[in-house]
Amino acid sequence: xxxxxxxxxxxxxxxxxxxxxxxxxxxxxxxxxxxxxxxxxxxxxxxxxxxxxxxxxxxxxxxxxxxxxxxxxxxxxxxxxxxxxxxxxxxxxxxx
Numbered sequence: 001x002x003x004x005x006x007x008x009x010x011x012x013x014x015x016x017x018x019x020x021x022x023x024x025x026x027x028x029x030x031x032x033x034x035x036x037x038x039x040x041x042x043x044x045x046x047x048x049x050x051x052x053x054x055x056x057x058x059x060x061x062x063x064x065x066x067x068x069x070x071x072x073x074x075x076x077x078x079x080x081x082x083x084x085x086x087x088x089x090x091x092x093x094x095x096x
Contacts, residue, residue, distance in 0.1 A: 012068065015064075016070045016077050019074045022061055023061060023078060024078070026057055033051075
């Protein structure tokens, strides 16, 4: 498995990779935030600040992807990274 980065435009490829990684981290942050909210670990003000921060991050990433015309590149990289992660999980947690 490999990740395709446009070698003809290395800057766009690197930016696409960075944005894909930011999206993965953002997904993890959302999951963790939901766990903390459901567990009662945050008060109303913290929930609101966290929600606003996650929303701003998502809007910023989306804006950069559109401005740089990287939607397709980020999606391809995300798919490649997701495949790699799934392979690693399967290695460490084999199905019986």
